[in-house]
Amino acid sequence: MGVKIVLTHVLFALILSAYSENLKGTFGCMLKAFGDNAYVCVCNSTYCDTVENTEPQKASKGGYSVYQSDNTGNRLVHSYGSASKQKQGKEILVNQNTTFQSIIGFGGAFTDAAGINIQSLSANTQRNLLSSYYSTEGIEYTLGRIPMASCDFSTHPYSYDDTDGDFNLTKFSLAQEDFKYKIPITQAVMKTFKRNLTLFASPWSAPAWMKTNKNMTGKGSLIGQPGGPYFKSWALYFVKFLKAYADNGIPIWGLTGQNEPTDGMITNFPFQAMGWTPEMQRDFIVKDLGPALQQNSLGDVKLMILDDSRLQLPYWAEQVFSSEEARKFVSGIAVHWYQDFVAPTLALSSTHKMFPDKFLLATEACAGSLPWNYPKVALGSWKRGEDYAHDIMQDLNNFVSGWTDWNIALDMEGGPNWVKNFVDSPIIVNAKTDEFYKQPMFYVMGHFSKFILPGSVRIKLVPSQALEKDTQIVGFRRPDKAIVCVLLNKSSQDVTLALRDPSVGYINVDLKPHSIQTVLWWPS
Helix, strand or coil, X not given: CHHHHHHHHHHHHHHHHCXXXXXXXXXXXXXXXXXXXXXXXXXXXXXXXXXXXXXXXXXXXXEEEEXXXXXXXCCCEEEEEECECCCCCEEEEEEEEEEEEECCEEEEECCHHHHHHHHCCCHHHHHHHHHHHHCCXXXXXXXXXXXXXXXXXXXXXXXXXXXXXXXXXXXXXXXXXXXXXXXXXXXXXXXXXXXXXXXXXXXXXXXXXXXXXXXXXXXXXXXXXXXXXXXXXXXXXXXXXXXXXXXXXXXXXXXXXXXXXXXXXXXXXXXXXXXXXXXXXXXXXXXXXXXXXXXCCCCCCEEEEEEEEHHHCCHHHHHHCCCHHHHHHEEEEEEECCCCXXXXXXXXXXXHHHCXXXXXXXXXXXXXXXXXXXXXXXXXXXXXXXXXXXXXXXXHCCXXXXXXXXXXXXXXXXXXXXCCCCCXXXXXXXXXXXXXXXXXXXXXXXXXXXXXXXXXXXXXXXXXXXXXXXXXXXXXXXXXXXXXXXXXXXXXXXXXXXXXXXXXXXXXXXXXXXXXXXXXEXXX
16 A cells, blocks of 8 residues: 555655646636536646736725626626726625734535546546645635545445554554545645635544444444543544644644534434433533643644534533533534524624633534435535525624635545435546536535635625515625625526725625625735
């Protein structure tokens, strides 16, 4: 395997070192229709669309930049405008003096499935795919999630130590999937592209021998109680993983305690899971995981609780943070989007109010996951793009500090997935034709990831009157002092808004039906 690992690393280095961050010009979307108003942008080994970068000097003297995507096929189309003394439409005061949460970033997950699909393409097409996500000509992701061992988007279940009774984890080792898919792709992105990549990791299950049901799937928890040998060994597993990735040049910024801890409470749950109550997670952090990280000089790793639906909030946080010791070890609360259609945003804002020193981070989302979602891969679906935008803006307006998509690339079926739990992705790979399709979801992610830089702070936007039901807005002040507002119109009617920045005047925005716009300017 050693020779294969070296060759894989060399391949990615060669692929991406050939890519220049200083490409001249902007290339438009090569549209392909999959139905009425259902468009993807096609990329291959010789062509891929890029995003025009805003030049600060052009937008610094009462000018602004607008990027628009819509259901007619426009994708991050850039134009300039000039502020006016006259307003058109409903006025929205941009109050940059009132600030809220700071942004961590936006991104997606480096799953086994993503790696398999990316490597199914030719070298040039791989380059274009990664450049689309991470380069200055793309949407510039800054956040990445890495599964600890296997998940359903692997080809089979595996752990890092299957030796029964090996409590000291002397047989611990990363899997071939880490060395073939996760590590080389992550390393290539980190070494090649401009923005820093913030990475966090999540486990789906402990090795089967550590669990009550002796299986990585189904209903099962760690054997015994927090403080016991199985919990100590599981805490050591986190430490070994962090050190192994660091040894491969990949520092991990954050950890979630468990992916979807409620899954492991479900009888016959089909893929890797492990059940926790909030009280168990609290005691594990206090007695095992927190001390293990501290004792191994890993105390600066950002530990997050929950990593499940916001339907569990604020209860889950209240139970964990009932311990002052747990509060010392935990930095944030991770949430998934899958039950957001029944979970009120009040769950987020009330949790922030109770625990303002703990960040909220959206750590997983994908379209096509619900049983009634067909097809699983809906090529060109603008509705799915709008669903992403709606959820991201809801989260941001309720103190969430970033948003993480699930697989960065899937195949035409929505996999591979060893239990056939197929879903959609912002990029769909067609290995047979050596091309990939950028979905509306991809461009919606770009409306946030490219322009709302890490360290940006949300600012207060005050409408003069109530906005239409299908209109959403959110605003930020970036570290470079630029103001970014994202505006969404889910309706079939035009919407005109007037953003009022007292330092420049009115920025009049015409929101076309079923469109999203990012507006960017530097205050005088």
